[in-house]
Structures are given as structure tokens and as C-alpha cells.
Amino acid sequence: MGKLVLAKNLTLGYKNEIVIKNANFSINSGEFVFLTGVSGSGKSTLIKSMYGEIKPAGGFLNIGGYELHKIRKSKLSELRRYLGVVFQDFKLIPEWNILKNVSLPLLIAGFSKNEAEEKAMHMLSKVKLSHKADKFPLELSGGEQQRAAIARAIIHEPVMILADEPISGLDEYSANLVMELFIMANKLGITIVIASHSLPQTFNIEYKHIHLEKGSVYELS
Numbered sequence: 378m379g380k381l382v383l384a385k386n387l388t389l390g391y392k393n394e395i396v397i398k399n400a401n402f403s404i405n406s407g408e409f410v411f412l413t414g415v416s417g418s419g420k421s422t423l424i425k426s427m428y429g430e431i432k433p434a435g436g437f438l439n440i441g442g443y444e445l446h447k448i449r450k451s452k453l454s455e456l457r458r459y460l461g462v463v464f465q466d467f468k469l470i471p472e473w474n475i476l477k478n479v480s481l482p483l484l485i486a487g488f489s490k491n492e493a494e495e496k497a498m499h500m501l502s503k504v505k506l507s508h509k510a511d512k513f514p515l516e517l518s519g520g521e522q523q524r525a526a527i528a529r530a531i532i533h534e535p536v537m538i539l540a541d542e543p544i545s546g547l548d549e550y551s552a553n554l555v556m557e558l559f560i561m562a563n564k565l566g567i568t569i570v571i572a573s574h575s576l577p578q579t580f581n582i583e584y585k586h587i588h589l590e591k592g593s594v595y596e597l598s
């Protein structure tokens with residue numbers, strides 16, 4: 378397995394605060410990764426740096442050949458097409474129905490509206506939301522919105538999915554569905570990175586554990 382993510386002496390932070398200092402870690406292509414740490418340890422910050430929302434304050438971050446410490450905007454949009462991102466607050470477009478929201482990555486990739494919507498309907502059936510296709514995000518429960526957000530992140534079969542606390546706050550039914558989807562995506566060869574306060578209690582597939590504590594990043598397994 379080749380390295381998909383390589384961080385060397387990576388330092389991340391905001392104007393007045395360094396959150397992660399001199400981190401060294403790597404993620405292989407096809408790996409399933411849990412990124413753990415207490416609230417405020419920098420999980421979201423690290424995820425944000427991996428899709429280029431924040432630029433490293435120091436060090437080196439390479440994702441699939443893209444050097445995020447010095448990437449240009451045009452290259453960043455190219456990289457983002459290879460990524461699927463699941464945000465803590467879903468980030469579904471409120472004015473669009475669920476079908477259109479889930480179709481979006483395919484429309485960006487150049488599929489026709491009909492093709493994109495056909496595939497989106499298929500994806501919605503996998504997350505048990507076919508009956509909500511014409512509803513708007515705010516007409517769905519939190520768990521349903523999260524399932525739609527995950528359908529959107531997976532639909533274009535990205536190289537890697539970055540998910541920030543994708544199951545916190547979900548009921549058992551939605552949480553199980555979401556984890557099954559990530560496992561299904563991983564079996565297709567998609568690298569999965571899930572930020573979470575803790576490791577799941579039961580999880581039957583092999584995974585890498587990266588832990589964040591007091592500004593340091595530890596590769597535990």
C-alpha cells in the first residue's frame with residue numbers, strides 16, 4: 378500500500394494559537410483510520426488541514442502528491458474532487474432538496490443531471506432515504522441529514538473520505554447505518570478517516586489509530 382497522506386513536522390493553528398506542533402504521521406492508501414482525542418485536541422483542525430481549509434503554519438503535508446503546505450487555489454479545487462468530506466454540521470445546501478444535494482459531486486464531475494440524479498437515487502436507497510429525496514435538509518432529522526451528507530461524500534467514489542465526528546449525536550439505527558456505509562466504502566478501496574472522541578466499542582475491521590493529545594500526534598497502531 379502506498380502512502381496517501383504524509384505529514385512531517387506539521388504545525389497547525391490559528392492566529393493566536395498553535396493547536397498541533399511538529400506532528401509526524403502517515404496514512405496508507407485504503408486504510409481505515411480513527412483519529413481520537415478529547416474536545417479541543419485538534420481533530421477538526423487536522424481534518425480541515427487535510428482538505429486545505431487551513432494552511433499549515435509549518436512543516437510538510439502531502440496528500441496524494443498534493444503538497445498542502447504550498448498548494449495554489451486551482452490545485453486545491455482539483456484535490457478536493459478526490460476527497461469526500463463529512464462535516465460536523467452536515468453542510469447540506471438548505472435551498473436544495475436532498476436528491477440535488479447528493480447529486481452535487483457528480484454534477485461537479487461533469488455528469489448530466491439525469492445521470493447524476495439516477496445515481497443519487499441509488500445512493501439514497503443505500504442510506505434508507507429514498508422516500509425523502511424531494512424533501513429539503515431542514516425537513517429531515519439530524520440522523521437523516523447526516524446520512525444524506527454521507528451519501529453525498531461517497532457518491533463520486535473519492536480516494537479518501539474525511540469525516541468529522543460523523544456519528545456523535547446519532548441514534549443507534551443511524552449510527553450503525555453510517556458505519557456500515559464507511560465499511561462498504563472502505564471495501565471499495567476508499568481510505569476513510571474518522572475523527573471521534575473515542576474508538577468504537579465494537580468494530581470488526583482492521584484500522585489504524587491516530588491519537589491527538591496536548592498538541593502532539595501519536596500513531597498508535
Ligand SMILES: Nc1ncnc2c1ncn2[C@@H]1O[C@H](COP(=O)(O)OP(=O)(O)OP(=O)(O)O)[C@@H](O)[C@H]1O
Binds near residue numbers: 394415416
Ligand atoms: N476558527 C478558529 N479560530 C481560532 N481558534 C480555533 C478555531 N477553530 C478551532 N480553534 C481552536 O483550536 C483548538 C482545537 O479545536 P478543534 O475544533 O480542532 O478541536 P476538536 O478536537 O475537533 O474538538 P471537538 O471534539 O470539541 O470538536 C481549540 O482550542 C479551539 O479553540
